[in-house]
Structures are given as C-alpha cells and as structure tokens.
C-alpha cells in the first residue's frame with residue numbers, strides 16, 4: 001500500500017497507492033513528528049490503515065481535483081477524523097501547514113478546477129493529474145489555453161523541485177515521448193532507469209521533466225491541443 005517513502009529533513013513523504021478501479025492513483029501523506037497531511041483522498045480505507053500502521057495523526061486534507069480517485073474518500077475521512085479539508089475550488093494562496101508553508105495555485109486544464117500544491121521549503125510539488133510523470137492528464141473539462149498556462153506556471157518553479165503526480169503512467173508516457181522525438185536521449189535514459197529504479201524515474205525533478213515531457217516543450221495553446229490530440233490517439 002505504501003509504495004515509496006521520501007525523506008526531506010524532518011519530513012517524510014509516504015506515497016500511498018489507492019487501488020480504486022484500475023487507475024492505481026497515488027495519494028500522499030506528508031508527515032512530521034507523528035502528524036500528517038493528506039494530498040488527495042481517493043479511498044478512505046488504505047489511508048486509515050496507513051495512518052494506523054505508521055502511528056500518524058491526520059490534520060488536513062488537500063485535494064487536487066474532484067475526480068473520484070483523488071477525492072472520493074474525503075468525506076469518509078473527514079467524518080471519522082474530523083479533519084480540515086481544502087477543495088480544489090478554494091482560491092490559490094500561501095498558508096502555514098505542518099510547520100512549513102504550502103503555496104496552492106490553480107492549474108486548470110485536466111478539469112476546469114484543479115490545484116497544485118507547492119511546498120517551497122521542501123522543494124516538492126503535488127500536481128495531481130496536471131503533470132503525470134512525462135505527460136499530462138487528459139482534457140476532461142478544461143481548455144487547451146488553460147492547460148498550456150497551467151504548465152507555464154509549473155515551469156516557473158525551481159528546476160530541482162520534485163514533482164509528484166497522480167499516477168504512474170511513465171512507460172506509456174515515455175513511449176509517447178519517443179514517438180514525438182525518437183532521438184531524445186533524456187527520454188531513453190528515464191525509460192531505462194524505470195527498469196532499475198522505478199521510483200526515481202517516476203518522481204523526477206522539474207529539470208528532467210522539462211527534458212522528457214513533450215507537453216512542457218510546446219510554445220502555444222494550439223500546439224498543446226495538437227499534441228494532446230495526438231496522445232489521445234496513441
């Protein structure tokens with residue numbers, strides 16, 4: 001259930017895989033001193049179980065967007081634990097949480113309402129289905145213009161920021177990237193690394209994401225729309 005663990009100073013990040021339907025969605029527990037916040041809440045059961053196994057007290061839930069595999073368990077978690085939750089519809093802002101700062105910002109495109117959550121002191125950003133390791137989510141409510149602008153915003157974060165997306169679609173995404181740019185050595189290297197060290201390949205830093213994600217290389221909303229279409233057919 002806990003698919004990976006990361007350490008950032010006093011903080012630990014647990015990647016919890018929610019096996020709702022076939023999406024294998026990632027929800028995340030960011031923890032410090034026995035307290036935790038949850039980024040996305042697709043399913044309550046694995047979250048309750050992880051909190052118990054790890055002896056954690058949940059204080060807050062942050063939701064990237066309203067799809068069931070990211071938010072369907074939120075109500076049950078709130079009902080049982082009485083925690084605060086922030087929906088994707090709340091305006092972007094910087095706020096203190098778990099002894100650090102979180103900056104939420106709107107990243108519409110996958111849906112008309114999506115948020116990303118950036119933790120500048122930890123150098124990590126949760127992008128939901130906006131950027132998903134090497135590609136982007138499908139357009140299911142937003143516009144190409146919105147999606148393009150959202151990616152431009154994420155691209156302004158520091159290059160060493162680790163991106164945590166909603167799924168592991170890396171193999172498919174790298175295959176698509178190679179179909180766009182067959183000689184891209186960075187894509188080949190990331191795909192190869194996936195075989196030996198999948199966690200580091202999936203959760204890459206923005207610098208690598210820029211080199212391996214063709215959607216971060218488009219220069220206009222029209223170009224974005226064309227590429228998204230091409231991937232839908234892939």
Ligand SMILES: [Fe+2]
Pocket residue numbers: 065067070110129137
């Ligand atoms: Fe989604």
